[in-house]
Amino acid sequence: MSNSNQFAATFLQEAGEQLALIEEIILDVEQNPQDDESINRLFRVFHTIKGSGAMFGFDQVAGFTHHIENVLDKVRNHLVPISKELVNVILASKDQISRMLWGSDGRDVAQEDFRPQLIARLNALLPQGNASSQPVTATAAPEQAAPTAASAAPAAYRILFSPEPGILARGLDPASLIADLRALGPCVIVAKTDAVPPLDQLKPDQCALSWEVTLTSDCGMDAIRDVFIFVQDDSKIVVEALPPHEDSVGTSSAVAPVKASPDQIPAASTPSFSVVKGGKASPASGKSSAVHKNSSTDGSVRVPSERLDRLVNLLGELVINQSRLAQVASRLDTPELSAPTEDLERLVSEFRDIVLGIRMMPIGTTFSRFKRLVHDLSDELGKEIDLITEGAETELDKTVIDQLGDPLVHLIRNSIDHGISKPEERIEKGKPRHGTIRLSASHEGAHVAIRIEDDGKGIDKEAVRAKAIEKKLISPDAVLSDRELFNLIFLPGFSTAKAVTSVSGRGVGMDVVKRQIDALRGSVEVSSAPGQGTSITLTLPLTLAIIDGLLVEVNREQFIIPMAMVTENVELAANQRAGRNGRNLLVVRGEQIPYLRLREIFSITGSEQDVERVVIVNYCGNRVGLVVDRVLGSHQTVIQSLGRLYQTIEVASGATIMGDGRVALILDVPGLVHYTDTARLAA
């Protein structure tokens, strides 16, 4: 890959992030129109896309973005009000930019080009008399852009530009920056060569030149500063306003008030500023640059996710080998060996937490795309819906987050389409006009609970029942609890919507959701009250790779119970079992707890213990006891899939390799309970 391709790829990657940011900000703006800072951020983001787009040869994108920038400029100066149309046209423009950058998935690009319409819509937003004077393109034809942009009187500026020596290696060309300056107005450019080393020491890939430019322009300080937006972090840039009618270059102390021009951020009225590497920027630029600075400045590093996956795989092997070593050490019982082994165990455990922590991402990254979904869909369906998100900072393994998007889209679509009624209907029912969907995430032990709640009409139990009978999923006289009834909606081919809409109702939604959540070893719970709304809770494991487990044994066969589910363990004597009268119930501190004997369920033979142990686990709010022979202790468990040959097995969710090389199964508690229930029903 050539250098310029590489830079273009970086640009595309960053542009993707910027576009996502646009969506987030504009939807915030819609809700809080008073927030000037958001508009400023939005302006900056578009400006960054325009500037970097032009720099990497995406001139059409830059030209188009310029129109948006024009409108936003008026918005931030309160000349154009924030309206629904503004929000919609900006969202549509954002989509247009994505299409221009990434194409339209092999479809005819020309057909997808809505630029003329969008530009017309943008111009329509501008105050009268102003629209006609807008330049057609900005960076693509900079000569035109300069004179018309603002009405302030021309002023003189002195600009010192000393690029950092490595600027060329970053794919930036100082000459193009100088050319951009020239586009702003007439300038006198002096190249300074005093830092250029003798010929034998000259490195052709290092830039030793610096420039002093005297520019006369009416563009304002910000426009000049914007030219250097990509180099200001590393290069030394000084921009000063010269007093009027003074062309002398040497007056470094010159401070002259610049007439406020519309291009300026309202807060940035400081007449002179400088951005030096590591130096403090002015408050206004500090705030805004936080948005466009790339990740290198806040000390984070971009790493391909495959490398992280490999790291996690290696970690898994390390954990297995560490536990093998620990087992050998405990058998040999020599202090020389056990001391370093214990140290190793501590290190590996810390290492595990850190490596798994690297893959943790705040779930908020997926939340932001739902704002757009709710906005677009509620518009389309003529509904008024607010999306409230909570717990966006809750962290989850990246692989889980990646696979969570689709199920959440389905569920939110369902809430919008089936759950929340039109405003008129809602008012009739005495509810507020605006429907609310609450999307929240929170930690619950080693799980993350994601809840989608709406205040809509709730699930019609009778309709579900009738549909289930019609589809022969249940018999007409079946007695079902609410929970069982709601779980029917996750069966394939089930949909209660009377008409198929573009949104949902094809009956493919909920069973796909269930399958995807199952694949993540999670669970789905539905609760609903008629007229009050529906709440769907997804419970997901924090990570898919390694869990803490409790190692138990039944007649020399070892099993792992996920530690996150374990609450306590108690004894069960043989005589307690005998007196149960066919009911597997155990009384712990006054509470009756049903228990399952693994020995019976798994048909394990061999001598029975006089006193067995009951591991009490908490699952979906129920407490269930699992009866085993012995509890051996906690075990760091690297989860391996049992593979497709065992995909129908309910009672185990995976396997793990023990220190002695044996394979132990990881019990799937909900699956185990379900299996026992069905086995009992069949009997």
Add this chain to the structure above:
Amino acid sequence: MSVESIKETAQYITFKLGDELFAINVGQVREVLDLSLITKVPTAPSYMRGVVNVRGSAIPVVDLRLKFGLPRVKDSVQTRIIVLELELDGEGLVLGGLADSVHEVIELEPGQINEPPRIGMRWKTELIQGMGKRGEQFIIILDIAKVFSMDDLIKLEATQQSSVENNKPELAPAS
């Protein structure tokens, strides 16, 4: 895959289930292991023997005798796990097949391989790529990927005839 698909001389690994000699193309065999401790997976069908640790990975083990409808026998010192690498529906699948004994790697030319006879076979002919001959001994060349992909993976692939035939003698050695 039928006998016509065999166009080149290839190497096959031979193994025995009961008295029958079978062969699998070596391209599908990763390694042959001595029997190690197999962890049973409760509630699985009986021909799924469990999972075994092959250098840090848990690999499912299928009892080929039971998969082919032959009676269960006790594991012996001759019992081997043939680790197979198959491709099913575009997905890779690694699994162990339990064989009574593994013999040798042989080379067979296309001319040495015949169509499987249409009658008198105990197994569905689509599982069999062809019949090799080595001296007086017939070798059944298996399309092993098909053995694990036909119908439902969990289902016994042997024909009804053979399972009826084999259910009776099973009682004798087991008791």
